Amino acid sequence: MDIQFKNVGYAYKGFKEQYHAINNINLTIDEKGEFIAIVGQTGSGKSTLVQHLNALMQPTSGQINILGTTLPSKKKVKINHLRQKVGLVFQFPEYQLFEVDILKDVAFGPSNFKDTKPFALSYAKEALKEVGIDESLYTESPFRISGGQMRRVAIAGILAMKPHILVLDEPTRGLDPQGKDDMMEMFNKIHLEQNKSIVMISHDMDIVATYAKRIIVLDKGKIVFDGSKEELFMHQDFKSFHLDYPTPMKVLNHLNETIGIPKKIVLTNDELLKYLKEVL
Ligand SMILES: Nc1ncnc2c1ncn2[C@@H]1O[C@H](COP(=O)(O)OP(=O)(O)OP(=O)(O)O)[C@@H](O)[C@H]1O
Ligand SMILES: [Mg+2]
DSSP, rough: OOOOOOOOOOEEEEEEEEEEEEEEEEEEEBBBBOEEEESSSSSSSHHHHHHHHTTOOOOEEEEEEEEEEEEEESSSOOOOHHHHHHHEHHHHHHGGGOOOSSHHHHHHHHGGGTTTGGHHHHHHHHHHHTTOGGGGGGOTTSSSHHHHHHHHHHHHHHHHOOOOOEEEETTTOOOOOHHHHHHHHHHHHHHHHOOOOEEESSSSSHHHHHOSSEEEETTTTEEEEEEEEEHHOOTGGGGGGTTTOOOHHHHHHHHHHHHOOOOOOOSSSHHHHHHHHHHO
Protein backbone atom coordinates (compact mmCIF):
# COMPACT_ATOMS: atom_id res chain seq x y z
CA MET A 1 0.00 0.00 0.00
CA ASP A 2 1.08 3.55 -0.60
CA ILE A 3 -0.01 7.15 -0.99
CA GLN A 4 -0.33 8.44 -4.54
CA PHE A 5 -0.80 12.02 -5.69
CA LYS A 6 -2.15 12.45 -9.22
CA ASN A 7 -1.93 16.02 -10.49
CA VAL A 8 -2.90 17.29 -7.06
CA GLY A 9 -3.51 20.97 -6.55
CA TYR A 10 -4.87 22.91 -3.61
CA ALA A 11 -6.23 26.44 -3.75
CA TYR A 12 -7.04 28.38 -0.59
CA LYS A 13 -10.19 30.43 -0.94
CA GLY A 14 -9.34 34.07 -0.50
CA PHE A 15 -11.56 37.09 -0.06
CA LYS A 16 -11.69 37.81 -3.78
CA GLU A 17 -9.62 35.15 -5.46
CA GLN A 18 -8.10 31.75 -4.87
CA TYR A 19 -4.51 31.16 -3.89
CA HIS A 20 -2.92 28.10 -5.46
CA ALA A 21 -0.60 26.84 -2.72
CA ILE A 22 0.33 23.57 -4.49
CA ASN A 23 0.01 22.67 -8.15
CA ASN A 24 0.24 19.56 -10.24
CA ILE A 25 1.82 17.35 -7.58
CA ASN A 26 2.64 13.83 -8.73
CA LEU A 27 4.15 11.66 -6.07
CA THR A 28 4.16 8.16 -4.63
CA ILE A 29 5.07 7.43 -1.02
CA ASP A 30 5.48 3.82 0.05
CA GLU A 31 3.95 2.71 3.31
CA LYS A 32 7.20 1.06 4.41
CA GLY A 33 10.86 1.94 4.45
CA GLU A 34 10.87 5.55 3.25
CA PHE A 35 12.51 8.50 4.99
CA ILE A 36 11.55 11.52 2.96
CA ALA A 37 12.51 15.12 3.64
CA ILE A 38 10.35 17.85 2.14
CA VAL A 39 12.31 21.05 1.78
CA GLY A 40 11.84 24.44 0.16
CA GLN A 41 11.56 28.11 0.93
CA THR A 42 9.00 29.45 3.32
CA GLY A 43 5.59 29.61 1.65
CA SER A 44 6.51 26.99 -0.96
CA GLY A 45 3.58 24.76 0.05
CA LYS A 46 5.21 22.13 2.28
CA SER A 47 2.66 22.23 5.10
CA THR A 48 -0.21 22.36 2.62
CA LEU A 49 1.15 19.28 0.87
CA VAL A 50 1.64 17.15 4.00
CA GLN A 51 -1.83 17.94 5.31
CA HIS A 52 -3.13 16.00 2.30
CA LEU A 53 -1.38 12.85 3.48
CA ASN A 54 -3.99 12.08 6.15
CA ALA A 55 -6.93 13.77 4.40
CA LEU A 56 -6.90 16.75 6.70
CA MET A 57 -7.02 18.69 3.45
CA GLN A 58 -8.44 17.34 0.22
CA PRO A 59 -7.27 18.33 -3.27
CA THR A 60 -9.18 21.07 -5.07
CA SER A 61 -7.84 19.59 -8.31
CA GLY A 62 -6.50 16.13 -9.16
CA GLN A 63 -6.80 13.13 -6.83
CA ILE A 64 -4.99 11.51 -3.99
CA ASN A 65 -5.14 7.85 -3.04
CA ILE A 66 -4.29 7.23 0.60
CA LEU A 67 -3.73 3.55 1.43
CA GLY A 68 -6.58 2.54 -0.89
CA THR A 69 -8.98 5.46 -0.34
CA THR A 70 -9.31 7.91 -3.25
CA LEU A 71 -10.11 11.55 -2.53
CA PRO A 72 -11.94 13.70 -3.31
CA SER A 73 -14.76 11.32 -3.95
CA LYS A 74 -18.26 11.89 -5.28
CA LYS A 75 -19.55 9.12 -3.05
CA LYS A 76 -19.39 9.43 0.72
CA VAL A 77 -16.26 7.63 1.93
CA LYS A 78 -14.96 7.02 5.41
CA ILE A 79 -11.78 8.94 6.10
CA ASN A 80 -11.57 8.89 9.89
CA HIS A 81 -9.31 5.81 9.89
CA LEU A 82 -6.79 7.68 7.71
CA ARG A 83 -6.06 10.02 10.63
CA GLN A 84 -5.03 6.97 12.62
CA LYS A 85 -3.05 5.27 9.84
CA VAL A 86 -1.14 8.39 8.82
CA GLY A 87 0.01 10.18 11.97
CA LEU A 88 0.55 13.89 11.42
CA VAL A 89 2.65 15.82 13.92
CA PHE A 90 2.05 19.54 13.40
CA GLN A 91 4.55 22.33 13.86
CA PHE A 92 4.76 23.08 17.59
CA PRO A 93 2.49 20.14 18.50
CA GLU A 94 2.82 21.01 22.19
CA TYR A 95 0.26 23.79 21.64
CA GLN A 96 -2.36 21.09 21.21
CA LEU A 97 -1.97 19.49 24.62
CA PHE A 98 -5.13 19.91 26.67
CA GLU A 99 -5.83 17.08 29.13
CA VAL A 100 -5.50 17.21 32.91
CA ASP A 101 -2.60 14.79 32.99
CA ILE A 102 0.02 13.43 30.64
CA LEU A 103 -1.23 9.86 30.38
CA LYS A 104 -4.80 11.00 29.62
CA ASP A 105 -3.53 13.38 26.97
CA VAL A 106 -1.57 10.68 25.15
CA ALA A 107 -4.44 8.17 25.45
CA PHE A 108 -6.90 10.63 23.89
CA GLY A 109 -5.78 10.00 20.29
CA PRO A 110 -6.00 6.20 20.29
CA SER A 111 -9.33 6.30 22.20
CA ASN A 112 -10.89 7.89 19.11
CA PHE A 113 -10.34 5.01 16.71
CA LYS A 114 -11.95 1.60 16.51
CA ASP A 115 -8.66 -0.25 16.06
CA THR A 116 -6.84 1.36 18.96
CA LYS A 117 -9.62 2.24 21.43
CA PRO A 118 -9.51 -1.03 23.43
CA PHE A 119 -5.77 -0.58 23.94
CA ALA A 120 -5.64 3.19 24.36
CA LEU A 121 -4.02 3.17 27.80
CA SER A 122 -1.42 0.51 27.08
CA TYR A 123 -0.54 2.11 23.73
CA ALA A 124 -0.21 5.46 25.50
CA LYS A 125 2.21 3.98 28.03
CA GLU A 126 4.22 2.33 25.27
CA ALA A 127 4.42 5.59 23.34
CA LEU A 128 5.48 7.57 26.41
CA LYS A 129 8.27 5.06 26.94
CA GLU A 130 9.29 5.42 23.29
CA VAL A 131 9.64 9.19 23.62
CA GLY A 132 11.48 8.90 26.93
CA ILE A 133 8.88 10.27 29.37
CA ASP A 134 9.21 8.66 32.77
CA GLU A 135 6.30 6.93 34.50
CA SER A 136 6.61 9.31 37.44
CA LEU A 137 5.32 12.08 35.14
CA TYR A 138 2.14 10.29 33.99
CA THR A 139 -0.08 12.11 36.49
CA GLU A 140 1.57 15.51 36.03
CA SER A 141 -0.20 18.24 34.11
CA PRO A 142 1.22 18.46 30.58
CA PHE A 143 1.59 22.20 31.20
CA ARG A 144 3.99 21.76 34.12
CA ILE A 145 6.86 20.13 32.25
CA SER A 146 9.59 21.64 30.07
CA GLY A 147 8.96 22.69 26.47
CA GLY A 148 11.04 19.80 25.12
CA GLN A 149 9.11 17.32 27.28
CA MET A 150 5.82 18.85 26.17
CA ARG A 151 6.76 18.23 22.58
CA ARG A 152 7.61 14.61 23.39
CA VAL A 153 4.25 14.11 25.08
CA ALA A 154 2.47 15.59 22.04
CA ILE A 155 4.39 13.25 19.73
CA ALA A 156 3.58 10.29 21.98
CA GLY A 157 -0.09 11.16 21.41
CA ILE A 158 0.43 10.49 17.71
CA LEU A 159 2.61 7.38 18.19
CA ALA A 160 -0.01 5.88 20.50
CA MET A 161 -2.40 5.71 17.53
CA LYS A 162 0.03 3.20 15.95
CA PRO A 163 0.23 5.06 12.64
CA HIS A 164 1.61 3.18 9.65
CA ILE A 165 3.20 6.35 8.30
CA LEU A 166 4.55 9.22 10.36
CA VAL A 167 4.39 12.77 9.00
CA LEU A 168 6.36 15.46 10.82
CA ASP A 169 6.10 19.19 10.14
CA GLU A 170 9.40 20.69 11.33
CA PRO A 171 9.75 18.43 14.37
CA THR A 172 13.00 20.00 15.63
CA ARG A 173 12.02 23.64 15.24
CA GLY A 174 12.75 25.64 18.39
CA LEU A 175 14.68 22.87 20.17
CA ASP A 176 18.26 23.30 21.42
CA PRO A 177 21.04 21.41 19.54
CA GLN A 178 21.04 18.43 21.90
CA GLY A 179 17.23 18.36 21.87
CA LYS A 180 17.28 18.29 18.06
CA ASP A 181 19.70 15.36 17.96
CA ASP A 182 17.73 13.42 20.58
CA MET A 183 14.46 14.03 18.75
CA MET A 184 15.89 12.91 15.41
CA GLU A 185 17.52 9.82 16.93
CA MET A 186 14.14 8.89 18.36
CA PHE A 187 12.41 9.15 14.97
CA ASN A 188 15.23 7.32 13.23
CA LYS A 189 14.98 4.48 15.74
CA ILE A 190 11.25 4.16 15.01
CA HIS A 191 12.02 4.20 11.29
CA LEU A 192 14.75 1.58 11.50
CA GLU A 193 13.17 -0.78 14.04
CA GLN A 194 9.62 -0.71 12.68
CA ASN A 195 10.42 0.07 9.03
CA LYS A 196 7.78 2.81 9.21
CA SER A 197 7.87 5.43 6.51
CA ILE A 198 8.59 8.94 7.73
CA VAL A 199 7.81 12.12 5.83
CA MET A 200 9.46 15.13 7.44
CA ILE A 201 9.44 18.83 6.61
CA SER A 202 12.67 20.54 7.62
CA HIS A 203 14.65 23.69 6.96
CA ASP A 204 17.73 22.16 8.62
CA MET A 205 19.94 20.73 5.88
CA ASP A 206 22.27 19.04 8.41
CA ILE A 207 19.33 17.02 9.70
CA VAL A 208 18.09 16.33 6.19
CA ALA A 209 21.56 15.18 5.08
CA THR A 210 21.97 12.91 8.09
CA TYR A 211 18.59 11.17 8.19
CA ALA A 212 16.61 11.43 4.95
CA LYS A 213 16.94 8.89 2.14
CA ARG A 214 14.89 10.80 -0.39
CA ILE A 215 14.44 14.54 -0.75
CA ILE A 216 11.56 16.41 -2.35
CA VAL A 217 12.11 20.08 -3.12
CA LEU A 218 9.11 22.38 -3.45
CA ASP A 219 9.28 25.75 -5.11
CA LYS A 220 6.20 27.96 -5.42
CA GLY A 221 3.90 24.98 -4.95
CA LYS A 222 5.56 22.71 -7.48
CA ILE A 223 7.93 19.77 -7.10
CA VAL A 224 11.22 20.82 -8.68
CA PHE A 225 13.29 17.88 -7.44
CA ASP A 226 12.56 14.36 -6.14
CA GLY A 227 15.54 12.08 -5.65
CA SER A 228 18.51 11.10 -3.51
CA LYS A 229 20.67 13.40 -1.40
CA GLU A 230 23.65 12.71 -3.62
CA GLU A 231 21.75 13.75 -6.75
CA LEU A 232 20.42 16.85 -5.03
CA PHE A 233 23.70 18.22 -3.71
CA MET A 234 25.48 17.55 -7.02
CA HIS A 235 22.60 18.96 -9.08
CA GLN A 236 23.71 21.57 -11.61
CA ASP A 237 20.66 23.69 -10.77
CA PHE A 238 21.21 23.43 -7.00
CA LYS A 239 21.38 27.24 -6.68
CA SER A 240 17.94 27.61 -8.21
CA PHE A 241 16.45 25.53 -5.37
CA HIS A 242 17.36 28.26 -2.81
CA LEU A 243 18.65 25.68 -0.35
CA ASP A 244 21.66 25.57 1.93
CA TYR A 245 24.33 22.90 1.71
CA PRO A 246 24.83 20.76 4.82
CA THR A 247 27.68 22.07 7.03
CA PRO A 248 30.27 19.39 6.09
CA MET A 249 29.77 20.24 2.41
CA LYS A 250 30.10 23.95 3.12
CA VAL A 251 33.41 23.27 4.87
CA LEU A 252 34.62 21.13 1.98
CA ASN A 253 33.51 23.70 -0.59
CA HIS A 254 35.55 26.28 1.31
CA LEU A 255 38.58 23.99 1.39
CA ASN A 256 38.13 23.47 -2.33
CA GLU A 257 38.17 27.20 -3.03
CA THR A 258 41.05 27.99 -0.68
CA ILE A 259 43.45 25.06 -0.91
CA GLY A 260 42.07 23.11 -3.85
CA ILE A 261 40.86 19.94 -2.12
CA PRO A 262 38.63 18.18 -4.70
CA LYS A 263 34.87 18.47 -4.12
CA LYS A 264 32.91 15.41 -3.09
CA ILE A 265 29.60 14.69 -1.43
CA VAL A 266 30.06 14.54 2.33
CA LEU A 267 26.85 14.42 4.28
CA THR A 268 28.07 14.11 7.86
CA ASN A 269 31.05 15.31 9.92
CA ASP A 270 32.34 11.73 10.03
CA GLU A 271 32.26 11.44 6.24
CA LEU A 272 34.12 14.75 5.93
CA LEU A 273 36.78 13.65 8.41
CA LYS A 274 37.27 10.32 6.69
CA TYR A 275 37.64 12.01 3.30
CA LEU A 276 40.10 14.62 4.59
CA LYS A 277 42.25 11.86 6.13
CA GLU A 278 42.33 10.17 2.73
CA VAL A 279 43.31 13.22 0.70
CA LEU A 280 45.61 15.06 3.10
N1 LIG B 1 -5.25 29.20 5.49
C1 LIG B 1 -4.68 29.80 4.45
N2 LIG B 1 -5.35 30.69 3.68
C2 LIG B 1 -4.79 31.30 2.62
N3 LIG B 1 -3.52 31.07 2.22
C3 LIG B 1 -2.81 30.21 2.93
C4 LIG B 1 -3.33 29.54 4.08
N4 LIG B 1 -2.35 28.73 4.59
C5 LIG B 1 -1.29 28.91 3.80
N5 LIG B 1 -1.55 29.78 2.81
C6 LIG B 1 -0.60 30.21 1.75
O1 LIG B 1 -0.22 29.09 0.99
C7 LIG B 1 1.18 29.14 0.70
C8 LIG B 1 1.85 27.86 1.16
O2 LIG B 1 1.79 27.82 2.57
P1 LIG B 1 2.42 26.63 3.41
O3 LIG B 1 2.08 26.87 4.83
O4 LIG B 1 1.98 25.34 2.82
O5 LIG B 1 3.98 26.86 3.14
P2 LIG B 1 5.26 26.19 3.83
O6 LIG B 1 6.16 25.74 2.72
O7 LIG B 1 4.83 25.20 4.83
O8 LIG B 1 5.96 27.44 4.54
P3 LIG B 1 6.86 27.50 5.91
O9 LIG B 1 8.22 26.97 5.57
O10 LIG B 1 6.88 28.96 6.23
O11 LIG B 1 6.16 26.69 6.96
C9 LIG B 1 1.71 30.41 1.37
O12 LIG B 1 1.85 31.40 0.42
C10 LIG B 1 0.66 30.75 2.38
O13 LIG B 1 0.58 32.14 2.57
MG1 LIG C 1 5.01 25.07 6.93
